[in-house]
Amino acid sequence: MAAARRVADTLFKAPKVKHYTLAFLLRDNNGTKEVLLGMKKRGFGAGKWNGFGGKVEPTDATVSDAAAREMNEEALVTVLGSDMEEKGTLVFTFTGKPEVMHVHVFQVRSYSGVPSESDEMKPQWFTYDAIPYASMWADDKYWLPSLLEGKNIVGQFDFDADETKFYDHVLDVTDA
Numbered sequence: 001m002a003a004a005r006r007v008a009d010t011l012f013k014a015p016k017v018k019h020y021t022l023a024f025l026l027r028d029n030n031g032t033k034e035v036l037l038g039m040k041k042r043g044f045g046a047g048k049w050n051g052f053g054g055k056v057e058p059t060d061a062t063v064s065d066a067a068a069r070e071m072n073e074e075a076l077v078t079v080l081g082s083d084m085e086e087k088g089t090l091v092f093t094f095t096g097k098p099e100v101m102h103v104h105v106f107q108v109r110s111y112s113g114v115p116s117e118s119d120e121m122k123p124q125w126f127t128y129d130a131i132p133y134a135s136m137w138a139d140d141k142y143w144l145p146s147l148l149e150g151k152n153i154v155g156q157f158d159f160d161a162d163e164t165k166f167y168d169h170v171l172d173v174t175d176a
């Protein structure tokens, strides 16, 4: 539980914490497990594949509702906050920046509609053995495989100022 303690300390000491969601839509496609990723088209992380999510807004009733709203906006599907299953916490720090990102990670299996391209994201289903880690955030390959195995995660990744490489990390993986 080393990561959980470090994450708690980082969040406690940070002058400013900004809350984000990150959600992964999962499906069983005729016996093959697949995850929906989106190619980010603009803003922070543009050009990378990622789950769906963004900032928690004051108008969101709960963090789960924020995760559902972001998935609805970015993948144009209908997901309910109550169907969001919380899978853990990721904290990102950046050298020279006092603000810390607290990312609430979810998975969801229940949705309606067909994932479609939005202003922000171009969605695509990936089998678990074909996830494009080389075109994702550097941290993703450390924790996403565990998440897809159904585990829960708590981690912290300390990035350089350029936000591309991290120089330190801690990660706890636990059975759900």
Ligand SMILES: Nc1ncnc2c1[nH]c(=O)n2[C@H]1C[C@H](O)[C@@H](COP(=O)(O)OP(=O)(O)OP(=O)(O)O)O1
Binding pocket: 020, 021, 022, 023, 042, 043, 044, 045, 050, 051, 052, 053, 054, 055, 092, 103, 137, 138, 139, 140
């Ligand atoms: N390092 C890393 N690994 C995995 N996922 C992420 C990161 N850094 C990140 O920011 N993320 C995730 C967290 C969020 O899901 C998004 C970033 O959200 P963002 O697009 O900035 O927030 P929005 O509210 O959608 O932004 P705008 O609508 O204002 O453009 O990436």
